[in-house]
Amino acid sequence: MDDLKRYALFAEVVRSGSMSAAARHLRVSTSAVSQQLRQLEQAYGVTLLHRSTRKLSLTETGLRFAEHCRAMVEAADRAQAQLLLARDAPEGELRVAAPVGFARHIAPALASLLARYPALRLNLHVDDALIDLIDARVDLAIRGGSLPDSSWVAQPLGCVHWLLCAAPSYLARAGMPETPAELLAHQWIAVPRDSRGFVVELQGPAGERETLHLEPRVASNNQFTVQQLCAAGLGIARGVRPDFEEDLRQGRLVPVLQDWKMAPIPMFAVTPQRDGQPAKVRHAIEAIRAYLRQVPGVSA
Template sequence: MDDLQAMAVFAAVVRLGSMSGAARQLGMTPSAVSQRVRALEAAHGVILLHRSTRKLRLTEVGQRVHAHCEALVHSAAQAREQLQLARDALEGELRLAAPVGFARHVGPALAPLLAQHPALKLRLLVDDQMIDLIEARIDLALRAGRMPDSSWVARRLCSFGWSLCAAPAYLARAGMPQRPADLAQHEWLGGDTRSEGGLMIELTGGDGAVERLRVEPRVVSNNQLTIQQLCATGLGLALLVRPDADDDLRAGRLVPLLSEWRLPTVPVWAVTPQREAQPAKVRHALAALQAVLRQLPGSAD
């Protein structure tokens, strides 16, 4: 590494014709420049420059070496340009992972970026299972809920509210629950919690009273969209993320239950595999996703 730095200093001396000129360009003192060149010569047992009080002259060896040192400096400059481009240019492939429920929001969020930057590509991996970011070479992943401890970097984008829902057909058959205790008597659909004891429901009333109960879902799936679809067919009650359920609620395919009781919110995270400065494609995607997600019904900062 010392050789490389000394070669760059030597190239600057020859290019600018003096130690003082090289020192000004490199932000060094003339004596430091001279020492670097002498150290390069001493390390390899050659003389690169004949020095006098008035001028410098390349030796035969110096002429041959100088061409390669200039090529080295040029290559380093090109490498810096590529690094700058990778940091600032919206190009290359953005590999993004998202749960099924989030996937429909990715298009509206990223479509303007893709339209404005033709060199930017998108590879979207949609799966409710946790994807290994390193193995799948993921640049950015959307996650919801509590984040486990890991070396990955999580940035909170927003939070989503839950909606307790059922289809009109189910309510016509089983009746409308009037209070939290009634929920235990109903059929339930739920996500795969991977824990015994069923699904924990926590509701907070207007007076601050908290009601907790545990229910055992009749139907379990790791796919929230499937749970929502089954709920809309009338199979039972389900806790659904409000932005996902909004269309069905507006259309009357689902009905909100116990609206005077509040449910906890679920945080939404953007996860990246490293802490270093992110390239432009990731930074701009993050900003675009956050802007769209925060505008969804039931979303909050």
């Protein structure tokens, strides 16, 4: 490594035309430049420069060596430019992992970024499983809820709020529940955590709390399917507001017990490393965060 530094120093001496000019450019003393060149010559048993009080002249060996040193410095400059480009301009393949329920937000969140940077490509992996970012070569994963301890870095994106909903046709048959206790008598559609059902924790307008242990009549392992079954009038479902928004707007679903709230889900952008994030990852995180600020049911 010391030799490479001396090669670069020699190239600067040749470019500058004198040791003093090279020293000023490198912000070191002239004696330090002279000493490094002498050590380089002694290490290989060659003479690179003829020194005099008025000027420097290259030996034949020094002339040939200078060309290689100049090429090395130019290659290093090009390599540095690529690093700066990766830092400042998004390019290459951006590998994103997202859960099934969130995947539909990736396209609108990153559309303007992809349009602005033609050299950027998107590879989207959709899976509710917590895949290993390193093994899957994932640059950025979207995760919700509490995260397991790991060396990965999680940056907050916002909090997504839960909602209880049902189709008007179901409520016309079963009635609109007025209290949490009445929910126990209703039919539920859910992604159960286990064979015993799932738990809904509610906080009322006065701060009171209710915990309901519910067993779904209709179960699915996919939240989007739960939403469709709910819109078909098969019962009450719990979901996040962004997923229900279109059905709410179209009147296919209506909120249930709006005064009772559930703890929101924190959303995170998870990356394998903290420092030296490439531009494609930094810009993608900011684009997703900016998009989520405009989504109903998401708070900072």
